Amino acid sequence: MAQTVKLAVVRGDGIGPEVVDEALKVLHAVLPDDLVVQETAFSLGATRYLETGDILSDADTAALAEHDAILLGAVGGDPRDPRLAGGIIERGLLLKLRFAFDHYVNLRPTTVYSSVASPLADPGTVDFVVVREGTEGPYVGNGGAIRVGTPHEIATEVSLNTAHGVERVVRYAFDLASRRPRKHLTLVHKSNVLVHAGALWQRTVAAVAEEHPDVTVDYQHVDAVTIHMVREPGRFDVIVTDNLFGDIITDLAGAISGGIGLAASGNINPDGTFPSMFEPVHGSAPDIAGQQVADPTAAVLSVALLLDHLGRADLASAVTQAVEADLASRGTTPRSTAEVGDAIAAAVAARTTTA
């Protein structure tokens, strides 16, 4: 019997629609007869907000919750538009969904493909995954300000960290590490300064490590991690870290590998209570929107993460291998967004037929 998956599709703003179109093209090329994907389009993002004044209504959230997974392109409008100031779309839509759907694992793999130019002179073999906590830390929106606009203004930001929240993401990271060949886990924090949260993370990692004698563990401060990621990125396997540190180091990870145009992510609710959400790490890039120049690869690789999440590692790896083949065959002639999607879809179809 065929598995039927209800997929909510948020094409979003800027280059979002273009890259999602290609991601769906590849998804359809890889789907076997026993997996049926039913898509529902959701019009969400800056464009819809500017038209209607709504960012994400309770009805939107409820409708999204009816789905098994969400594929999101990119959201956010022109950063200079005062009506969109202060990250209102990012917080009201992206972060709101991550919190509403308890996406406590933000999964961000990094591979340096030999065929893609890295800004590093000698990146070596790089293949690591950042498991970024997605529902706590400085992202909770806890903080405030008094005497705003006066010389006596005080603004606070509070990072909230719970044993519950830390333990579940740490467990996920250990499970992942123990399934990978190198079985190594690095905790990244700043425990010499953020002592309370740092101690909670360190104690939790130490406790869960006892259940995973197969996994080797180390700890690095977030500042030092930036050095290693530039000087010796091959040393990392699984990194588990806080929401904010994960945000920062995954952009760096994108930069040292093929660039943010290749970085995919999954916002995952491992319990399956809520739909998980898959999205490229890049933003909506309004300056190049609608020109068919955006690289859809990060969106395509997000589909691979989606397939993996649906339990179809076989299909996920068909997609990543097609991407690798496409990257290896890229010439110097620029291709349109659709041409890249076509090429990857064709490579997927060829593999699937001959397999």
Added chain:
Amino acid sequence: MAQTVKLAVVRGDGIGPEVVDEALKVLHAVLPDDLVVQETAFSLGATRYLETGDILSDADTAALAEHDAILLGAVGGDPRDPRLAGGIIERGLLLKLRFAFDHYVNLRPTTVYSSVASPLADPGTVDFVVVREGTEGPYVGNGGAIRVGTPHEIATEVSLNTAHGVERVVRYAFDLASRRPRKHLTLVHKSNVLVHAGALWQRTVAAVAEEHPDVTVDYQHVDAVTIHMVREPGRFDVIVTDNLFGDIITDLAGAISGGIGLAASGNINPDGTFPSMFEPVHGSAPDIAGQQVADPTAAVLSVALLLDHLGRADLASAVTQAVEADLASRGTTPRSTAEVGDAIAAAVAARTTTA
């Protein structure tokens, strides 16, 4: 009449003593007759703490306060020593001094020297300064935990940001930018998530910018900055940022340039109420201590920052030029810590004599 400067010298732990010896060697080589430096040695750091149980007493602080400036090598012992766990020396000594002496400017310049191999394939011309706030943000030690060690543990970390604290460091950064050829300032924050602190920083930068029509200004999120620092570091001139973001991006800046062995820093109290403190960004590296293999260049460049702070830009540039000459003449034969110091001191002396 000669200017007399009282310099407190904290050689510290690990490679600290070795690199400070070379830094002082270079300092003495560059000193003209009209500048007299009186040194007082302070025995502070992990070694002294393990011997006496004292990290930094009120008497130590009071004695340090009697000086015009502090030169510090590195502090911190073996990270695996349980008696030194949790960053007790870093917080009890380094951070305590930064707060006690109101070092609200943490100045960290980055240069990519053409003669030094960068891990970047094509770094280009890189010459920027990070002005990191040093007395606020998530570094204030405000936070706590309840139900520690239970499944109900909650740990918080609070970032405190004040108009007073932000404005003074932003003013310093604008003054610095307007004295540099490119006159460009980049504010780095994460204002789309940390909205209260982010808004305070953004409003302050916008306000001070009005007084500096000569300085161009932009804003970047801390995650995006890591990408630009790897892909196009030459775009930066002066970066002003929060204490934690500054910690992270200056390690990255060190990594993309000649490495952390070249990164110098000044913890500056621009008001002159308290002594400013100059230190290499690197740590005490206990694993290579006492072997004369540490590169003293970061400590030497910290002396250049000290001289600049003392109003002797001429001497500062004599030191940096001697460092550049030394870097350019480095062969493949490893030199001892003292040999590097000797070479830079000789280059300084040669310049000073012929000038």
